[in-house]
Amino acid sequence: MLSDKQKIEYSRKRSKMAKAERWKMDCPVCLKEIRPETEDVEYVKTKRGTEIWIHSACVQKWGRS
Numbered sequence: 001m002l003s004d005k006q007k008i009e010y011s012r013k014r015s016k017m018a019k020a021e022r023w024k025m026d027c028p029v030c031l032k033e034i035r036p037e038t039e040d041v042e043y044v045k046t047k048r049g050t051e052i053w054i055h056s057a058c059v060q061k062w063g064r065s
Contacts (some may be wrong), residue, residue: 025053026054028052028054028058030058032055034062040055040056041056042056042059
């Protein structure tokens with residue numbers, strides 16, 4: 001049997017997992033979807049606070065026209 005404290009902790013973990021499952025982004029270069037389980041992904045946070053997720057293979061193409 002779980003204590004009240006353990007039940008609260010368990011519900012917090014479950015809610016975090018549920019949020020993570022719904023999380024998705026699009027790569028700004030190839031426009032393909034990036035999910036939490038996607039491998040070879042780079043994360044960039046700019047001075048302005050913008051968070052960018054990009055495939056590792058797309059980093060070299062990024063910024064080129």
